[in-house]
Amino acid sequence: MIYLLSDLKLRWNIPCGPNSVITFPGAVWLKPWYWWSWPVLPLGISWHEQRRTTVGYSAEMPLAIIQTMFYLGIIVVTRLARPNITKLCYRRSDRNLTTIQAGFKFIALLSVVAAYVFPFFTIPHTIHPLIGWSLYLMASFALSSIPINTLLLPTLPVLTPWIGILGTLLVMAFPWYPDGVVRALSVFGYAFCCAPFVWVAFLKITLHLQVLIEKEVLFPRLGDSGITSGFSKLY
Template sequence: MGRLASDILLGIACHLRDVAWFDCPGGRSRWMESKDMARLVLVNLVRWSREQEDGAKVVRVENLNNPYSNQNNFDKRFKLTLNKLYAWSLVDYDRVVMLDADNLFLRNADELFQCGQFCAAFINPCIFHTGLFVLQPSMEVFKDMLHELKIGRDNPDGADQGFIGGYFPDLLDQPLFRAPPNGSKLNGTYRLPLGYQMDASYYYLRLHWSVPCGPNSVITFPGAPWLKPWYWWSWPVLPLGISWHAQRQQTLGYGAEMPVVLIQSLIYLGIIAMTRLARPNISKLCYRRSDKSITLIHTVLKMIAAWSIVAAYVVPFVLIPHTIHPLLGWSLYFLGTFALCFIAINALLLPMLPVLALWLGFLGVLFVMAFPWYPDGVIRALSVFAYAFCAAPFAWLSVVKVMSSIQAAVEREAYFPKIG
């Protein structure tokens, strides 16, 4: 199983715990206590899914063939999303709330089970979003959908969004869902208030929610898969990622990743200590006498310095568990980059401050992005841009200083005596 699939499965596991429990003024509250949580799992993925894992009923399904996979605009990561149609085959249930893994519940939303035969929210003014929708299972509807797939019904994006949107083309004209106070179930199709699918990008403009027509209930995180909220690097680039990790901390926790974090931390601390102690010996390996030209040595050492510094910023990023808490992830990243930069500093006798200028710059931009009191997202973006603009000259000067220090060290008589 690929890394992306593994990360999504973790998102699903946390998501299941998230929808099961909520904080309320009176303590922890159970959601859907009398309702099943079902997970549709492809047959070829069953070996990675445990029965009744996280309290979910596992439903094994065969992969539906996607007839749109050869469309010019088709995104391959949506190849399997048509398997959502299996939700209509769950006829043991009167209502099903279909959820994507990147939904974050803010409150108990039991009233969704009172909605009609099909209900969804409009993030786009004209196209409803299939990250969350309510349906009444029906084998008749399910078989008709399979027939539409077989004959190649028009689908603008080749994914579930385009197909289901085309299957319910009149939803925009339907009334807004209001849950009956007596708990009865409605019939027909309804538009869900935007509060049930609050696009995280709306938040980033104002840095607070201002969603009309219903309570703030569910946050969704559409967009680039590498910026999903479960990745540690998504925060503070996207501030709402920390909310997802707050839910995970209360549900799944981080016990699986902590041993790796501790081991890497000890390794990096060991590298710092050993590099400092071995400084005289390792520097001699780089600045030893040679019959080759000074120009060639300059070039080689500059390349070594450049690549070692690049590696210092890339290697820790690759090694850190992708779904660790952002505060742990960034702390481990900066410890790792410092340790590996320390090798270059001591081996090549480089000045510490210029080498660590980029390290300090990254740390600074994180503080600028994480600052919690911006009035809106525009001011936040301008602050980040202003910081980058002011920091750029210092970054350039640090590069020049590092290169000149290498040249001076090579020419220094203590390391490379002049030939007379």
């Protein structure tokens, strides 16, 4: 068994023989045929280029096209449906108001996290990385638009992880690093600089949710005036 090695110059050294077998040691979920392995594994794009010229991606493309249309539809629908915001009404005598509001905050934060996690499980795993990451960015943006438009969350804080992921891809995919050490340090430095922005975005989202609850934008009491007819109400 011959192992595929990569030195700090990001070149492959393959000692070939008559019965050589190329394997990819390492994490099971980090193999070059998975779309998310690039640009974590910078040479994975070469593997996919070989597949593109031989086997192709005819098995994955129909599902990728369907998902593209689906996520574009989500963006359009959530944008057009924004005026019809759902309000959750409660009675003044409700003793579970704190629990309801805490549950709402949890669901809102969970919806933001799910927008960035869910696409990983739906995109075809063996599709070309450029298509996979493009579809992931579109999917996460579309799913993020749901809490933004339906729960009135601030746009920039919700999309801060999206911007950070895009920047990470650009930093890792930069082709002119002199060696792997400089590349790793660059990625680490970028992540170190992005972490405070992600934390501030999280704090802004939680603060915004608290303000919405205190002002009763999403939780008006039954019998209170000022409920706009453009809102749908759930009791």
